[in-house]
Amino acid sequence: MNEKVDVYSFGVVLLELTTGKEASAGGEHGGLAEWARHHYQSGGSIPDATDKSIRYAGYSEEIQVVFSLGVLCTADMPSSRPTMKDVLQILLKCSEQTCQKSKMENGQEYEAAPLLLPQRHSRRKQPSNGTGIDIQENSDFDSTV
Amino acid sequence: MVVDDGFAAKSLTIIDVSENNLSGVIPEVFGHLQNLTKLHLFSNNFSGEIPASIGRLPSLWTLRLYSNRFTGTLPLELGKHSGLGYVEVDDNELTGAIPEGLCAGGQFHYLTAEHNHLNGSIPVSLANCTTLVTLDLDNNQLTGDVPEALWTARQLQFLTLQSNQLTGSLPAAMSTNLKTLQIGNNQFGGNISASAVELKVFTAENNQFSGEIPASLGDGMPLLERLNLSGNQLSGAIPKSVASLRQLTFLDMSRNQLSGAIPAELGAMPVLSVLDLSSNELSGAIPPELVKPNLNSLDLSSNHLSGQVPIGFATAAYDNSFRDNPGLCTEEATGPAGVRSCAAAAGSQDRGSSRGVSHALRTGLLVAGGVLLAAAAFALLLVRDMKKRRRVAVRDEWKMTPFVHDLGLGEASILRELTEENLIGRGGSGHVYRVTYINRLTGSAGVVAVKQIRIAGTLDEKLEREFESEAGILGSVRHNNIVRLLCCLSGTQAKLLVYDYMDNGSLHQWLHGHNSRADGHFTARAPLDWLTRLRVAVGVAQGLCYLHHECSPPIIHRDVKTSNILLDSEFRAKVADFGLARMLVEVGAPKTMSAVAGSFGYMAPGMDFGHVHFDGFCSVVC
Numbered sequence: 207m208n209e210k211v212d213v214y215s216f217g218v219v220l221l222e223l224t225t226g227k228e229a230s231a232g233g234e235h236g237g238l239a240e241w242a243r244h245h246y247q248s249g250g251s252i253p254d255a256t257d258k259s260i261r262y263a264g265y266s267e268e269i270q271v272v273f274s275l276g277v278l279c280t281a282d283m284p285s286s287r288p289t290m291k292d293v294l295q296i297l298l299k300c301s302e303q304t305c306q307k308s309k310m311e312n313g314q315e316y317e318a319a320p321l322l323l324p325q326r327h328s329r330r331k332q333p334s335n336g337t338g339i340d341i342q343e344n345s346d347f348d349s350t351v
Numbered sequence: 352m353v354v355d356d357g358f359a360a361k362s363l364t365i366i367d368v369s370e371n372n373l374s375g376v377i378p379e380v381f382g383h384l385q386n387l388t389k390l391h392l393f394s395n396n397f398s399g400e401i402p403a404s405i406g407r408l409p410s411l412w413t414l415r416l417y418s419n420r421f422t423g424t425l426p427l428e429l430g431k432h433s434g435l436g437y438v439e440v441d442d443n444e445l446t447g448a449i450p451e452g453l454c455a456g457g458q459f460h461y462l463t464a465e466h467n468h469l470n471g472s473i474p475v476s477l478a479n480c481t482t483l484v485t486l487d488l489d490n491n492q493l494t495g496d497v498p499e500a501l502w503t504a505r506q507l508q509f510l511t512l513q514s515n516q517l518t519g520s521l522p523a524a525m526s527t528n529l530k531t532l533q534i535g536n537n538q539f540g541g542n543i544s545a546s547a548v549e550l551k552v553f554t555a556e557n558n559q560f561s562g563e564i565p566a567s568l569g570d571g572m573p574l575l576e577r578l579n580l581s582g583n584q585l586s587g588a589i590p591k592s593v594a595s596l597r598q599l600t601f602l603d604m605s606r607n608q609l610s611g612a613i614p615a616e617l618g619a620m621p622v623l624s625v626l627d628l629s630s631n632e633l634s635g636a637i638p639p640e641l642v643k644p645n646l647n648s649l650d651l652s653s654n655h656l657s658g659q660v661p662i663g664f665a666t667a668a669y670d671n672s673f674r675d676n677p678g679l680c681t682e683e684a685t686g687p688a689g690v691r692s693c694a695a696a697a698g699s700q701d702r703g704s705s706r707g708v709s710h711a712l713r714t715g716l717l718v719a720g721g722v723l724l725a726a727a728a729f730a731l732l733l734v735r736d737m738k739k740r741r742r743v744a745v746r747d748e749w750k751m752t753p754f755v756h757d758l759g760l761g762e763a764s765i766l767r768e769l770t771e772e773n774l775i776g777r778g779g780s781g782h783v784y785r786v787t788y789i790n791r792l793t794g795s796a797g798v799v800a801v802k803q804i805r806i807a808g809t810l811d812e813k814l815e816r817e818f819e820s821e822a823g824i825l826g827s828v829r830h831n832n833i834v835r836l837l838c839c840l841s842g843t844q845a846k847l848l849v850y851d852y853m854d855n856g857s858l859h860q861w862l863h864g865h866n867s868r869a870d871g872h873f874t875a876r877a878p879l880d881w882l883t884r885l886r887v888a889v890g891v892a893q894g895l896c897y898l899h900h901e902c903s904p905p906i907i908h909r910d911v912k913t914s915n916i917l918l919d920s921e922f923r924a925k926v927a928d929f930g931l932a933r934m935l936v937e938v939g940a941p942k943t944m945s946a947v948a949g950s951f952g953y954m955a956p957g958m959d960f961g962h963v964h965f966d967g968f969c970s971v972v973c
Binding site: 208209210211212213214215216218219220222223224226228229230231232237238239257259260263265268269272280282283284285289290291293294297298300301304305 | 365367369370389391393858862863878879880881882884885886887888889891892893895896898899900905907908909910911912913916952953954955956
């Protein structure tokens, strides 16, 4: 067993933080991780999957990054999961972005956010958020030694 | 499922089928994949020999084959044809020698091969490998002298060679990067090294080291946390400088020929919790300075100590600490086992040398002594009775291991608060209580969370010791995003883990609204906003990053879930509850059952709940 088991579990925590669902709440798909993967791969929208209490707060891009990161961390193959170092880098970048936004006056520009949200995503579409997170099933993170 | 031979994707760079239930042999064709950089087959049921051709792969960087049933030898040419970095083949049935050329590519970092049947000696070429960071060869059948260059290998941080038949001796000064050195159960001889400035763990038990313990050890290894030199032939006195090892928690020098007095300075070591000096030739009195609350395991048995056992040792925890020291006596009515009463000793001496003392004075003294003795016995009975009454449903004797020096919290003040009204959580592994107390050192009020783990079966001595050693390591983990383990209490039917109390409970309560407390109260909570959620995610990632990347070998938490992520008064996330609790729950329960019951939804596919093993150190913050 190696540390990638923790990365998997942490991925589930990220999915809980974004969707508000419980870890075991995957319905026919099993756990939340399987549900999220299915949702992601079948092109379901991330805002649809987002916890209602944070859905319209104007952070949909960041939420999308964290949700995608959760899917990435819960890859079946341990070597496809990022290391905690990688995960931390992505989250730090994402929180910089969130902090910048929250410093601006809770903005009118975000009130219309739900309408501006991208509706569908293809399986491998890269969220264009500058955090560099790229969901590829076979991407290999072990090379960061 | 079997990987078969009809497979011809010649340009493959990575093969990773780790952590499955695959069986069969490594197909010969793998040895022809010119671009293969990573071959990861760990944690499966593969068997047979590793094809020699794997050793000739020109691009191979990591070979991870641990936890399978491979037999035969490691490929002879491994390392000679590529810039090899990592070879991990622990827990197989490999025989033969360690290949000579592992470091030939000049980039070799890491060889772990413990629990195999490797024989031969450690190659000089490996010892001369300037890029080597980790070498773990425990539990093999290696023989011969360890090449001297290994002890001073420049980058080497983690060296563990336990339970082989290795010979050789240590240099006066070892590598300045070495953090862990474990060489117990071999045939090493010569003197103990005096210097290794980064060393935290040094275990060399059951060898043939001789000579004196270097007087400068205290300065030469200032960061030592564990020192085990038991079962050697060390002689001379215990140097006073040992006491300047401020971080030492575990000191075992038993079963040597050490002589002289026990330095009183040992009593001033701030975090020492285990001291074993048994089976030596120590003489003189036991320094009263050794009576201190955090020294919870003391063994001075089988020496030539004399005089009185200091008063403070009259608790059950020290009952066997002083056996087989014919010169010792005790003032207590019910002193430690195997120690006679001083009154009797004095009596017999009196008869020989009482000519100058008047009969009346002697009678007076005896009467006064008798009265004192009776009073002491009565007081003791009273105290015991009070203790009994306090320990509701806990009949145990408790052994306390503190991990912080300013704990200011005694076992009694914890035990009496484990009541129904303080219960704040019930989990699969036990109850959690909120305990308020007055800090004995500072006089201020404090709050701790106490997790009580009931033990399903009886722990054998080995598991007991393992629990203690693992708790000790977790107790030494310090990070802003990891809940501090303050101390642990060990009884025969339960273990108590005492943590900092976190005002805002668990992330699970906040996210999923399961706000019912054990007492049936419900509290309404506002949903967490995105900023807080993201901060929590970053905090947890920082904590895990520390465990994975700053500890060597990495500490794997094994049970990350929202109920184990706690929030302090300012909603800072703290990771809690390592595998420690589960380790005990597994005793007597089918392990898959307890694992599943614990954390459905969080487990990686194919995850095997093997036994956790922490043994190492952590460095700077991630």
